[in-house]
Amino acid sequence: xxxxxxxxxxxxxxxxxxxxxxxxxxxxxxxxxxxxxxxxxxxxxxxxxxxxxxxxxxxxxxxxxxxxxxxxxxxxxxxxxxxxxxxxxxxxxxxxxxxxxxxxxxxxxxxxxxxxxxxxxxxxxxxxxxxxxxxxxxxxxxxxxxxxxxxxxxxxxxxxxxxxxxxxxxxxxxxxxxxxxxxxxxxxxxxxxxxxxxxxxxxxxxxxx
Amino acid sequence: xxxxxxxxxxxxxxxxxxxxxxxxxxxxxxxxxxxxxxxxxxxxxxxxxxxxxxxxxxxxxxxxxxxxxxxxxxxxxxxxxxxxxxxxxxxxxxxxxxxxxxxxxxxxxxxxxxxxxxxxxxxxxxxxxxxxxxxxxxxxxxxxxxxxxxxxxxxxxxxxxxxxxxxxxxxxxxxxxxxxxxxxxxxxxxxxxxxxxxxxxxxxxxxxxxxxxxxxxxxxxxxxxxxx
Numbered sequence: 498x499x500x501x502x503x504x505x506x507x508x509x510x511x512x513x514x515x516x517x518x519x520x521x522x523x524x525x526x527x528x529x530x531x532x533x534x535x536x537x538x539x540x541x542x543x544x545x546x547x548x549x550x551x552x553x554x555x556x557x558x559x560x561x562x563x564x565x566x567x568x569x570x571x572x573x574x575x576x577x578x579x580x581x582x583x584x585x586x587x588x589x590x591x592x593x594x595x596x597x598x599x600x601x602x603x604x605x606x607x608x609x610x611x612x613x614x615x616x617x618x619x620x621x622x623x624x625x626x627x628x629x630x631x632x633x634x635x636x637x638x639x640x641x642x643x644x645x646x647x648x649x650x651x652x653x654x655x656x657x658x659x660x661x662x663x664x665x666x667x668x669x670x671x672x673x674x675x676x677x678x679x680x681x682x683x684x685x686x687x688x689x690x691x692x693x694x695x696x697x698x699x700x701x702x703x704x705x706x
Numbered sequence: 707x708x709x710x711x712x713x714x715x716x717x718x719x720x721x722x723x724x725x726x727x728x729x730x731x732x733x734x735x736x737x738x739x740x741x742x743x744x745x746x747x748x749x750x751x752x753x754x755x756x757x758x759x760x761x762x763x764x765x766x767x768x769x770x771x772x773x774x775x776x777x778x779x780x781x782x783x784x785x786x787x788x789x790x791x792x793x794x795x796x797x798x799x800x801x802x803x804x805x806x807x808x809x810x811x812x813x814x815x816x817x818x819x820x821x822x823x824x825x826x827x828x829x830x831x832x833x834x835x836x837x838x839x840x841x842x843x844x845x846x847x848x849x850x851x852x853x854x855x856x857x858x859x860x861x862x863x864x865x866x867x868x869x870x871x872x873x874x875x876x877x878x879x880x881x882x883x884x885x886x887x888x889x890x891x892x893x894x895x896x897x898x899x900x901x902x903x904x905x906x907x908x909x910x911x912x913x914x915x916x917x918x919x920x921x922x923x924x925x926x927x928x929x930x931x932x933x934x
Contacts, residue, residue, distance in 0.1 A: 508834030508885065509862045513854035516870045522848050524772045529746040531768035534846075536749060538767055539759050542815065547889075551836055567837065567852045569742055576749060584758070590748050595755045634887045636834050638861065650817070653889055670888050677881075681862050688880035691861050694888035 502628060502637055504559040509638040509681070530568040536575055543602035545578045548660035552632040553578045606665070609652040614669040614697070620646045621703040622673060624695065632660035635699045639691075643703050644675040647692060655696050668697045776845035779810055780893055781914035783820070783843065785907045788898040797895070798822060805843060814842045814891070821884060822895040823921075828879050829894045830868070830921030832860035833886040840891040844916055851920065861885055871922045884921075894921040901927050 507513075525531040541547060554562075554574040562570065579585045584599045616622060626641035627633060634656045650672065654665035673695045677685035739747065753759040783801075786808060787794035797804040801818040812818075818840055821829045833839065834857050839847040850856055850871075859867050864881045868874070875881065884892045896918045902910060917923035 506835055507854055507858040510854075510858040513858050516850050516853065516855045516859070516867050518848065518850045518871060524776075524846055525768060527743070528768075529743045531771075532746050532750050532764050534771070535764040535767035536753060536759060539753070539763055554836070563854065567849065572742060572746060572749075576745065579749075585749070585752055585756070589752055593748060593751060595752060599756050599758060634835060636885065636887065638834075639885075650888070650890060656888075670890075672884075672890075674882075685862075686865070686877075686881075689864065689882075690880070691883045691885060693885045694890055696888070 503555045504562055505555045506637045508636045529572075533568050533572050533575065537571060540575065540579065540584070544582050544584045544600070546603075546659055548632060548654075548656040549662065550574055550578055551656070552660035553581070555632065606654075610667050612652045612667065612669055614649045614671070616646045616649070616669075616671060616697070616700065616702075618646055618648060622646055622700045623703045624673075624699055625701060627699065629657060631657065633657045633699075635695060636693065638680055639675065639693055639695075642675055642679050644673040644679070644693075646671050647674045648672040650694070653696070655698065657696075670694055670696050671700070673700070771846050775841065777843075777914075777916035777919065778911070779805070779845075780840070780843040780916070780919045781911040782808055782907075783893075784895055784914045784919065785910035787895060788902075788910055789907055794822075794895075801893070812842060816842075816889040816891050818842060818893060819890050820893050820895050821882070823897045825897070826879055827882060828875055828921065829882045829884060829892075830860065830864060831884045831886060831892045831894060832857060834858070834861055835885075835887055838886040838891060840893040840919075842891070843893055844919055848916070868922055871917070873923055893919050895919075896925050899925050899927060 525534070537550075541550060551574075554570050556577075557565070557570065557573055561573075565573065576585075576590075580587060582600065583597070586597065589596055621643065622645070623643050624635060624640055627635055628640075648671060650670045652667045653670045655668050658664070658666040671694070672692050675691045675693065677689035677691060678687065680691055750759065750764070754761065783797055783804060787797050793804065793807070796807065797820050801820045802812045802814075804820075805812045805818065816838075821831075823829055831840070832851075837847060837852040837857070839851060841847070856867065861883050864883050865875060868881075886892055896914065898910070899913070902913070913925040913927065915923055915925070918925050
């Protein structure tokens with residue numbers, strides 16, 4: 498697998514310049530963007546799951562990822578995942594003609610299981626210092642940091658498994674609150690916080706000081 | 707994408723270059739489809755042949771986001787919550803149900819969570835890992851929300867980012883940034899500004915902009931409030 502700790506994981510990076518809003522921005526800048534969006538909506542959840550889609554996008558070479566517009570990234574990811582899933586082939590795309598029937602769409606996912614959460618609101622936790630070879634939703638800036646459980650949201654499939662086509666690994670998911678100074682050091686303003694949605698296996702009870 | 711934009715990905719818009727973004731260079735060859743348009747067309751027509759997609763699907767999706775799914779939904783929820791404390795409680799407890807309660811459909815397979823601003827606490831939303839956004843109540847996100855500058859800096863220097871977007875927060879207000887990393891989608895419930903006493907739901911909804919519900923703006927009263 499490639500692209501460990503990829504450039505998509507942008508939180509806390511420097512050097513991208515100021516945030517500039519486009520005035521009177523249209524919903525779609527061109528027809529093809531709407532087409533890409535529609536293709537996504539007709540195929541997501543049927544031929545791939547959202548974590549697989551994100552994972553494929555994160556596998557874009559870093560320089561291409563940074564250069565591409567939003568919907569260019571989406572088109573790249575949809576083309577790639579539909580080919581990987583056998584929904585379309587490169588030959589078919591080149592010829593503009595179908596040669597194979599597409600695979601059957603996935604069935605509806607199971608409802609989430611009822612799981613007893615390990616943590617409760619107010620519990621002090623620490624994030625693990627994970628650097629997995631594949632997809633994860635534990636941002637780099639929040640690894641090995643101490644926080645507090647704010648909300649338990651119920652169970653969701655762990656993206657780290659789901660993105661690689663494995664059986665769903667349902668886990669409790671929490672909003673975890675971090676003091677900005679824990680994440681960014683003393684330059685951060687006291688009282689500012691960042692809340693991140695994190696799965697249970699990203700967390701451990703905070704070690705006693 | 708033209709050369710002057712190669713170093714400059716999907717952010718940094720201004721009025722002069724906005725026409726060129728997102729069309730993959732078509733602006734320089736208005737008659738020929740760009741490479742990205744050609745690839746989109748090839749995939750679209752193949753999926754239509756395979757009966758996975760219809761052209762009506764594309765029309766329907768484009769029309770839905772251009773006309774039906776947008777910040778007016780979120781603004782309606784906010785205005786109702788300002789007027790009806792019971793509704794506010796339901797919105798904060800179970801936002802999808804509160805969306806349906808006002809007559810909107812809620813098909814999303816992600817859960818909407820509404821975070822209220824409070825005196826002294828300002829909330830703002832980002833997705834540092836991709837571009838997760840509460841589209842079911844705000845429509846599709848603006849380009850700046852999906853851009854590298856916002857995704858990289860909203861969590862680490864939120865005050866500077868807010869200032870660039872035109873919001874100067876007083877020092878005594880703490881900021882909570884919500885980094886949307888799971889299948890939850892966050893929307894901010896702004897505080898109702900003083901001076902709106904007696905306003906109708908429709909009047910209130912008009913001052914609730916998309917940016918207020920992302921948490922990068924606060925509702926502003928029209929300059930000439932006395933003549934409204």
